[in-house]
Amino acid sequence: MIFTDVIERFQTSEHFRVVGFGASNTERYMPCMHWLDVLEVGLRKRFGRKFQIIDSGVSGNNTREALARFDRDVAFFQPAAVIVTLGGNDCDQRPEKHVPEPEYRANIEEIADKIKKLGAIPIFQTYYKMDLEAMEPNLARDFVHNMEIVRDLAKKNNWNLVDHYSVFDRLDPLVHRYKLMINPMHTNEQGNLLMGVELLRHFDIDPTTIVHPEKLLPAAALLKSVS
Numbered sequence: 001m002i003f004t005d006v007i008e009r010f011q012t013s014e015h016f017r018v019v020g021f022g023a024s025n026t027e028r029y030m031p032c033m034h035w036l037d038v039l040e041v042g043l044r045k046r047f048g049r050k051f052q053i054i055d056s057g058v059s060g061n062n063t064r065e066a067l068a069r070f071d072r073d074v075a076f077f078q079p080a081a082v083i084v085t086l087g088g089n090d091c092d093q094r095p096e097k098h099v100p101e102p103e104y105r106a107n108i109e110e111i112a113d114k115i116k117k118l119g120a121i122p123i124f125q126t127y128y129k130m131d132l133e134a135m136e137p138n139l140a141r142d143f144v145h146n147m148e149i150v151r152d153l154a155k156k157n158n159w160n161l162v163d164h165y166s167v168f169d170r171l172d173p174l175v176h177r178y179k180l181m182i183n184p185m186h187t188n189e190q191g192n193l194l195m196g197v198e199l200l201r202h203f204d205i206d207p208t209t210i211v212h213p214e215k216l217l218p219a220a221a222l223l224k225s226v227s
Contacts (some may be wrong), residue, residue, distance in 0.1 A: 003160045003202050006121050009080050010047050018043075019054045019074050021066065021111075022085035025127065026057025030182060032189035033215060038196020039083075042205040054079070062089040062099045063107035070114055082115045083162075083199075084108075085125040087150060088185065091142035101142070105149050112159060123160040125199075126150050128191060129168035131177055131184035162202055164195050170226040193219035 010016055020026045020036050028034050040053050056073040058065070063086050074082055086108070090099035099107065108124070115122040126147045132140040147165050154161035168176055168191075180191035187195065197207050197219045207216040 001161070001202060002204050003121075003123065006081050006123065006160065007203060009121060010043070010051070013050070013080060015050050016080035017052045017054060017077050019056050019077055019079040019082045020085070021070075021074050021082050022057045022125075023061045023066075023089050024057065024059035025088070025186060026055060026083075026085050027059045028055065028057070029059070029186045030188070032192055033196075035192045035195035035199060038193060038207070038216065039199055039203075041210050042196075042200040042203065042207065045210050046203065046205050057085075060089055061086070062092065062097060063087070063104055063111065064090075064099055067107055067110060067114075070111070074115070075118055078118065079120045081121045081123055082118075083123045083125060084111055084115075085127065086111070087146035088127055088130070088143060090146060091139050093136065093138055093142075101145055101149065104146055105153065108150065108153055109157075112153075112157065121160065123162065123202075124150055124154050125162040126165040128164045128180070128187055128195060129176065131181055134177075134184040160202070162199055164198060167194065167198050167223065167226060171222070175222075190219065194222055197223050 036053055036055055043051060054077050066086055087104065089097065090104045092098055112122045130143060151163065180187055180194060182188040193216060197216055200207055207213055207220045210216065
């Protein structure tokens with residue numbers, strides 16, 4: 001699905017901001033080219049240098065904690081679009097961190113409402129597929145359920161959705177585990193590049209046309225192989 005509403009907003013704006021709102025996979029888990037970096041070079045190719053991308057990821061955040069900082073870390077920047085990637089830490093089984101599925105669903109809907117009240121367009125992402133077999137079973141189960149909730153809400157409310165999980169799920173399991181993940185819950189640089197290339201697809205941006213696309217070519221080929 002091409003995000004025609006977002007593209008039109010960007011094209012008709014003199015200047016715009018995009019906020020990435022999430023946890024460690026948004027914050028930048030490790031030194032590398034991050035999926036937001038890929039988005040930046042792609043948007044620059046299509047729209048020119050008339051935008052800013054703000055990384056408002058905080059490692060370890062669940063939706064409850066993210067909502068508590070929304071005004072400071074999202075609304076303050078008056079974005080045109082907000083890319084929301086949350087749900088992994090809601091599955092944490094510790095009582096002080098765990099967010100039950102009904103509350104998670106309500107929190108995601110509240111985040112969408114807050115974004116719309118800013119006059120911004122929400123873009124929701126599922127996480128990549130984590131290495132479920134290497135995770136604690138209850139954590140893995142809840143994670144899968146939360147990603148299903150994101151899909152369900154996006155379909156129900158006609159939100160823009162990037163389903164990274166479905167892309168990673170179609171990959172060879174050995175490629176997934178050993179080429180794209182740094183640990184069971186986080187992608188390495190190649191995993192980030194794949195996420196970035198998949199995100200660009202929804203903006204109708206061909207990564208091979210970007211200046212110096214060398215780093216993106218393997219990810220583009222991998223995405224093409226499962227599309």
